[in-house]
Amino acid sequence: MVMTPPPPAPLPALAGPRFLSRDGIQPLLDLLRADGRRVIGPTVADGAIVMDEIVSADQLPRGWGDDQAPGRYRLVRREDDRLFGYNLGPSSPKAWTFPSLVPISRATRSEGKVTFDPVLPEPPKIAFLGIRACEIAALRIHDRVLQGGPFVDTDYAARRADTLIVAVGCTVSAPTCFCTSMGSGPELTAGHDLAIVETEDGLLVEAATPAGETLLAALAARVATPEERARATHEVAATRARIGDPVALPGLKERLLAQPDHPRWAEVAERCITCGSCTSVCPTCFCTSVTQTTDLAGADVVMNRTWDSCFSPSFAKVAGGSFRSRPRDRYRQWLTHKLATWEDQFGTPGCVGCGRCVTWCPVGIDLREEAAAIAPVRPPEPVIAPVAATPGAFAVGRVSAVRSETADTTTLAIDRLDPAFAAGRPGQFAMVDLPGFPPLPISISRFTADGLVLTIRGAGPATRVLCGLQPGDEVGLRGPLGTAWPLDRVAGRDLVIVTGGIGLAPLRPVLDAVVADRERFGSVRLYYGARTPADLLFRDELEGIWPHAGIEVALTVDRAGSDWSGPVGVVTHLFDRATWDGSATHAFVCGPERMMQATVAALAARGIGAARTWVTLERHMECGIGLCGHCQMGSLFICKDGPVFSIAQLGDTFGREGI
Amino acid sequence: MTERPTPTPAPVPEDRTYAVGELTRVEGEGSLHLVVRGGEIVEARLGIFEAPRYFEALVVDRTPDEVIDIVARICGICPVAYQMSAVHAFEDLFGVAIDPSVRALRRLLYCGEWIESHALHIWLLHAPDFLGYPSAIAMAADHRERVEAALRAKKAGNDLLRLLGGRPIHPVSVRVGGWSRAPRRSELLALRPALADGLAIAQETTRFVASLPMPAFAREPRLVSLRHPDEYPFNHGRIVSSDGIDIPMADWRSIFEEHQVEGSNALHARTLDGKGAYLLGPAARVTLTGGTLHPLAREALDQSGFAELIRTNIYASIVARGVELIHAYAEALDLIDAYVPPSVPLAAWEPRAGVAAWATEAPRGLLFHRYVVDDRGRIREAQIVPPTSQNQAAIEADLVVAAREVLALPHAEATHRLEQMIRSYDPCISCATHFLDLTIDRA
Amino acid sequence: MASSAAPARPRVGVVKMASCDGCQLTILDLEERLLDVTERFEILDFPEASSARSAGPFDVLFIEGSISDPHQAERIVELRARTRYLVTIGACATAGGIQALRNWGDHAAFRDAVYARPEWVASLDRSLPVADLVPVDAELRGCPIDPDQLLELLAALATGRRPQLRDESVCQECKRRGAVCVAVAKGVPCLGQVTQGGCGAICPRYGRGCYGCFGPREGANVDGLLRHLTADLGHDPAEAGRLLAGFTAWAQPFRSAIDATGGAPEGSRRSLPMAPEAARRAAQEGAR
Secondary structure, three states, X not given: OOOOOOOOOOOOOOOOOEEEOHHHHHHHHHHXXXXXXXXXXXXXXXXXXXXXXXXXXXXXXXXXXXXXXXXXXXXXXXXXXXXXXXXXXXXXXXXXXXXXXXXXXXXXXXXXXXXXXXXXXXXXXXXEEXXXXXXXXXXXXXXXXXXXXXXXXXXXXXXXXXEEEEEEEOOOOOOOOOHHHHOXXXXXXXXXXXXXXXXXXXXXXXXXXXXXXXXXXXXXXXXXXXXHHHHHHHHHHHHHHHHOOOOOOOOHHHHXXXXXXXXXXXXXXXXXXXXXXXXXXXXXXXOEEEEEEEOOOOOEEXXXXXXXXXXXXXXXXEOOEEOOOOHHHHXXXXXXXXXXXXXXXXXXXXOOOOOHHHHOOOOOOOHHHHHHHHOOOOOOOOOOOOEOOOOOOOEEEEEEEEEEOOOOEEEEEEEOOOXXXXXXXXXXXXXXXXXXXXXXXXXXXXXXXXXXXXXXXOOOHHHHHHHOOOOOOEEXXXXXXXXXXXXXXXXXXXXXXXXXXXXXXXXXXXXXHHHHOHHHOOOEEEEEEEOOHHHOOOHHHHHXXXXXXXXXXXXXXXXXXXXXXXXXXXXXXXXXXXXXXXXXXXXXXXXXXXXXXXXXXXXXXXXXOHHHEEEEOOOOOOOOOOOOOOOEEOOEEHXXXXXXXXXXXXXXXXXXXXX | OOOOOOOOOOOEOOEEEEEEEEOOOOOOOOEEEEEEXXXXXXXXXXXXXXXXXXXXXXXXXXXXXXXXXXXXOOOXXXXXXXXXXXXXXXXXXXXXXXXXXXXXXXXXXXXXXXXXXXXHHHHHHHHHHHHOOOEHHHHOOOOHHHHHHHHHHXXXXXXXXXXXXXXXXXXXOEEOOXXXXXXXXXXXXXXXXXXXXXXXXXXXXXXXXXXXXXXOOOOOOOEEEEEOOOOOOXXXXXXXXXXXXXXXXXXHHHHEEEEEOOOOOOEXXXXXXXXXXXXXOHHHHXXXXXXXXXXXXXXXXXXXXXXXXXXXXXXXXXXXXHHHHHHHHHHHHHHHHOOOOOOOOEOOOOOOOEEEEEEEEEXXXXXXXXXXXXXXXXXXXXXXXXXXXHHHHHHHHHHHHXXXXXXXXXXXXXXXXXXXXXXXXXOOHHHHOOOOXXXXXXX | OOOXXXXXXXXXXXXXXXXXXXXXXXXXXOHHHHHHHHHHOEEEEOOOOEOOOOOOOEEEEEEEOEEOOHHHHHHHHHHHHOEEEEEEEHHHHHHOOHHHHHHHOOHHHHHHHHOOXXXXXXXXXXXXXXXXXXXXXXXXXXXXXXXXXXXXXXXXXXXXXXXOOOOOEHHHHHHHOOOOOHHHHHOOOOOOOOEEOOOOOHHHHOOOOOOOOOOEOOOOOHHHHHHHHHHHOOOOHHHHHHOOOOOOOOOOOHHHHHHHHOOOOHHHHOOOOOOHHHHHHHHHHHHO
């Protein structure tokens, strides 16, 4: 399992955090301006929160928030009056520290003589207000790239020499955020002078440098109470939890660079317009060209350093053509530079996880999905060691309770098991052996304190016998086995579960996890279909527990009598007319393979891409530990590498007949 | 067109043909056929040969906002006029309530276009005739300061257009309901010095052109323009004439019509009452609605002593244009001083089926648009009557008069004088897409 | 253009075909820089600006407008023969212009819709870019062209270097100028991604979507944009295709995309019956 990097330890505070009311921001602005600084901060303009010069607190986006998804940004009104209750907009400090067009030299030519006069920068003294941890990380990257090596961009260095930073720790997050994965946020750790965390109480301000201390002292704010401090800490921690860990960074460089010919490069190039918006909004992209403005004689020339983009056809052009003539080449260049080769050049990835390239891509291409599809992580090994994981070995468990779910489906509670079973994860299964019958893979439909619960449909001789067990009967068990639903990835995000018939069984532990910690997830929707109303499993949960826990449950059946007033038809019809936006949603799907194919297609049409769609596959298994060969599919053993896979991981083997 | 005029020497004194090359320093291409028999002008005909572009068909099935973008392309010199006639026609049909500041900004936009167009015409197209140069560029060799001042003054108008519309030619911000972007007050105030400088240049220019020798000419044309009780007409008013026409602008078709003339790719306009030619443009406006000129413009007109001559001597239109140039700068400055950003820059609207008709005053005269709109707001049928189409008959009538004055002159001088007269109309190349070739056939 | 230095004072012509004159007006709108240009270039023939005429030969000839009648088709060939370096300026000359929408339709129907006596009107059945008839050495895009690009080209011609006309998207200019993307933030369909920059991203900076007047950029992924507009955002395919049916509609790949989506507006696509307006005019002609 890839662990989320722990939040870096904060620097020792030079002074304890102080408390400012929201109205207390104006005196801070005044102090910064009295120091001769232009204050660059957030303001609402042209339908977004952008950075611009701020002279009055009235310009700040008080009460404004935003709604972001791949390719989509909308300003929204918040229900409170927070000043910094928004996520990052399109503009970043780059526009001030590394402007889009800067004159760098003036050259003249007269009677055969040439002169070059570098344009010496006279940068304004700037104070950034409201920038976030990921943006400070981006500045750190630029410091390394533009002035940390043997050659220095003099204009950048001059602009950075005297930059004061009043940063804000994030108490909000957008579905496009992934600073947590890149180790750049949401906590403020270094690089700022003053740190602000805004809570419902107001602003907690803490100095991190002598300059910040001077400011804080001049503000004459009281020391924050322990309760105020606790709330601030909690809100930032909750932001980290909401964001989760959307990009598997460890090993990403090697995995990406191993895939120069992955078919996904060509697929993304069909969507990519190569407009270069991603590189322009990226706070670290630094590629430029020198453009010249000349008089008609070409004798008086001003050279300008101008933002360029590796997506422009001419960027890699030489006489005879471009080295990266195809859009797929240019997309690969960008993604591999950001996430892989940058690390070789400069020691860190070139990405800070701000998510701008995701939101501001006009066609909504999500770098996280592309990276996951091109460089998939092998599903993490189970964190527990399965019990009896050798051929022929089974642990013994005792049936403690039997419950008839439907005419052909029975739930068995097993207890007195090795505690390792209880540490299993949602989506895992067990091999169940009743001497005299072949061992069967059975989904674990619940984990209990001293065992687990199996839900079995009596479809064949062995399963019918299992359904007939009584309390006190013993069975052999090996497990828990296989991969689990990726709850860590889904934390803080929306989840759609689509399932049919017995397929609900391996998903019930997911719903248990949601009920146990509802705050950990965004909206959760369950779409469930069965043959008839009498075939619906887990009626208590479907009709009571789950809806009460804030899970949206929608049911459908193939055939119904007069006692059924709900929808009739295939499960995908349940969300044909739904209004939710799938652009940042994950989906878990389990059911017959034909049903899953239709569902995956329907989800894709609603914007849930292959890297966010997860399925659990069923195959003939005898060992469950990758030794018998029955469940092989392409390069995968379903038992060991699965049964939970992302569609991106399966690629075109998913749904293909005969594999 | 297949027949190209070639410089032809005069072969037989009794049966001479004078030919001038394509008329220059007008906007567009056309030809003129002048037949002289026994010293009498028996035919003066303007042919319009430039390839047609079929705008009235191109807008069919388009949305009103698309139409505003498309009809601008009829003319690179007066695109705003086309956008204004169209946007007002649609807003009138759809019953869109317009913020007063939106209305003020539209007047300001029109000021920008009048400045650009009139300054261009006075200095770059027309003045070289009076001063004896082939072009303003050639004129700059002797009158560099004047030409530089003129270019500076013209730039002030273009900068105003650029701020309001993104670019001076084919601006992008005029939308049904208002503006896709309204300027900030500070942005407008930044233009003030250049406009004030332009105003001073325009005042000097008007004094200067009024001092130029005017060729003799006298004809009492029928004058037509918009008139509004409170303001010099840009976007609002009634259609009035020097002989008593006074109708709502939407009723243009009750008085006027277009017809096709052989040998011309433009449709000519005329009145239904059979009186024939009528004159649009600065001379008509200054005469018919001079009372609403800005006081500074009125003062310049009075001081010029041209108020009467402007009406009867087409060559004197350069003075009328100067007076209107002063008006445009002065009103632009007033509008900027009074500017408050609109509270609703872009009002919402719903399409409605019906006929959208409106006229505004392009720099060179009344521009009438009429659209039949379906219930989705799509155009089913369009009629666009540019000022130059309407002025063609007046140009032909004036040529007969002017020719009588010049036939006695030497060949070169005569032809130059006729060209100068045609330029006095500021005929719009692009509007009617005309190609003027002037030949004088003396049988 | 030859890589050697251009002659000291290149002889220049400016002529028009079917157009609105806005691009040649951009030359006169160089304002305070106009006189510098006329000092460095000899203006041989520029009928809109000067009565002094010449038939060439030209070192540089700027062509505005599309080729849309038989005379223009002959004339452009003659002009090419008298020109060393031929530059097309604007959407009409480089792409056929807005009038090229008639290329989708029945030209006779167009003529009949506007003129009561169509037999008096001579025009080609299509409006074509200059490069369809003669070789072109350089082009300036736009409806109208951009004055800074014009100056850059003139400076390049004056010194004999290659002009710096970047092949980037409008999006990059938009972002460099700090404008907020109207497609992402407002859901406004915008052609900036597939359109050649050079205008300075005027439309998005003025709160509306780019309408493609600078024409398709090299390798423009129009299919990708249309797929996004239709499949992801739910626009009707023909309406999405219509976005392309503007001032550079005839340029590829816009043209093919318009065909594929059925995006050509009715006014350019249908064989119009004689429009009521023209019918009325015809009736009036008949009455006289």
